[in-house]
Amino acid sequence: MSKIASNLQIDSARLWDTIHETAKFGATPKGGVRRLTLGPEDKQVRDWFREACETAGLEVHVDALGSMFGLRRGRDMTKPPVGLGSHLDTQPTGGKYDGVLGTLAALEVVRTLNDAGIETETPLCICNWTNEEGSRFAPATMASAAYAGEYTTDNILARKDATGVTVGEALDGIGYRGSEAVGARKFGAFVELHIEQGPLLEAEHKTIGVVDRGQGIIWYDGKITGFESHAGTTPMPLRRDALAALSEIVLAVERIAKAHGPNAVGTVGEAVIAAPSRNVIPGEIAFTTDIRSPNSETLEAIDRELREAMAGIAARRRVEIGFEAIWRKPPTIFNPKLVDAVENSTKALGYSHRRITSGAGHDACNLATVVPAAMIFVPCKDGVSHNELEDATQADCTAGANVLMHTVLALAGVAS
Ligand code: GLV
Ligand code: MN
Ligand code: MN
Numbered sequence: 001m002s003k004i005a006s007n008l009q010i011d012s013a014r015l016w017d018t019i020h021e022t023a024k025f026g027a028t029p030k031g032g033v034r035r036l037t038l039g040p041e042d043k044q045v046r047d048w049f050r051e052a053c054e055t056a057g058l059e060v061h062v063d064a065l066g067s068m069f070g071l072r073r074g075r076d077m078t079k080p081p082v083g084l085g086s087h088l089d090t091q092p093t094g095g096k097y098d099g100v101l102g103t104l105a106a107l108e109v110v111r112t113l114n115d116a117g118i119e120t121e122t123p124l125c126i127c128n129w130t131n132e133e134g135s136r137f138a139p140a141t142m143a144s145a146a147y148a149g150e151y152t153t154d155n156i157l158a159r160k161d162a163t164g165v166t167v168g169e170a171l172d173g174i175g176y177r178g179s180e181a182v183g184a185r186k187f188g189a190f191v192e193l194h195i196e197q198g199p200l201l202e203a204e205h206k207t208i209g210v211v212d213r214g215q216g217i218i219w220y221d222g223k224i225t226g227f228e229s230h231a232g233t234t235p236m237p238l239r240r241d242a243l244a245a246l247s248e249i250v251l252a253v254e255r256i257a258k259a260h261g262p263n264a265v266g267t268v269g270e271a272v273i274a275a276p277s278r279n280v281i282p283g284e285i286a287f288t289t290d291i292r293s294p295n296s297e298t299l300e301a302i303d304r305e306l307r308e309a310m311a312g313i314a315a316r317r318r319v320e321i322g323f324e325a326i327w328r329k330p331p332t333i334f335n336p337k338l339v340d341a342v343e344n345s346t347k348a349l350g351y352s353h354r355r356i357t358s359g360a361g362h363d364a365c366n367l368a369t370v371v372p373a374a375m376i377f378v379p380c381k382d383g384v385s386h387n388e389l390e391d392a393t394q395a396d397c398t399a400g401a402n403v404l405m406h407t408v409l410a411l412a413g414v415a416s
């Protein structure tokens with residue numbers, strides 16, 4: 001690599017300003033961001049991203065699921081590009097960094113290479129994947145999963161949000177149903193920078209997490225059917241209370257995940273009483289469950305034990321419990337050569353680091369099934385994410401973007 005390229009640093013202030021500039025799209029009063037997939041704020045940030053890519057000289061392409069790709073030409077256009085990026089959608093009460101850092105750091109890498117006049121050997125492609133979060137439309141990371149061939153495009157287009165709007169309708173609503181076939185754009189490698197979203201790096205005072213694994217995930221849709229009746233007149237032994245059953249389910253999820261700890265987690269994150277009323281015993285409740293572990297056998301054991309626990313609760317409380325797995329993501333093992341490439345650039349830049357398992361799902365986990373992929377983590381304050389309080393330092397974001405740039409340069413090569 002040329003001396004210029006090996007000493008190159010991204011523009012920290014520009015990256016920081018860019019992160020805060022986009023945080024206005026969907027800004028919440030508590031300092032977070034609410035930018036639900038394919039909603040009006042997602043359109044605003046997409047339009048902004050498209051313009052920023054074009055200004056940086058990138059050719060922007062959009063696929064049939066709305067994922068955005070900004071192509072920077074390389075010396076050898078017969079080679080597939082190195083992909084880098086993440087997502088710009090957020091949780092309903094999300095923060096400023098989850099996904100945003102990786103996408104805007106990818107843009108910053110391109111801007112830095114442009115300023116330094118560096119041409120890479122292979123092209124680069126910066127990505128904004130549609131619906132990483134999975135909170136408006138399930139499952140999470142659906143567009144990169146379709147890219148990797150796990151679902152057909154039509155299957156994803158037909159998924160509905162809670163109000164019955166399909167992904168296809170939502171894409172048309174904001175004008176982001178692109179013409180490129182999903183999966184048609186091939187990468188030679190893919191690298192994603194992200195905040196850790198957990199407490200390990202901060203606790204150990206490490207700047208960079210070299211991610212070598214990702215947890216497996218199962219998502220469930222659950223439904224409890226009991227019987228609505230009068231809160232004043234129905235004797236306790238005669239009740240078929242769906243909410244009392246849910247309470248037992250929540251505690252069972254917690255107990256079973258803890259019993260498989262420390263490398264297992266389980267959460268009931270949503271529960272909706274169909275017709276809530278203070279003086280009606282709840283008769284119908286929809287709920288969701290999320291379980292994760294880096295180990296497939298542990299995940300399967302939790303699945304089995306949860307089903308047994310639910311059968312017991314249903315029988316004892318005389319309610320029906322439907323519990324359907326709607327998403328199964330096996331654990332990810334990132335490509336060892338790419339993981340080494342991340343570690344080598346981290347060492348060359350002199351940042352403290354450790355190997356780490358991703359607790360969250362990421363688009364890179366889907367990409368890893370079809371192309372060598374890797375991830376870079378930086379610390380976030382108190383390990384908090386999926387919260388408006390999510391925070392990270394400018395120094396750590398800058399370090400992560402530098403590792404991203406030097407990993408990408410090592411993979412793409414610098415044209416002489
Ligand atoms: C994505 O944010 C996930 O890990 O659920
Ligand atoms: Mn994310
Ligand atoms: Mn997230």
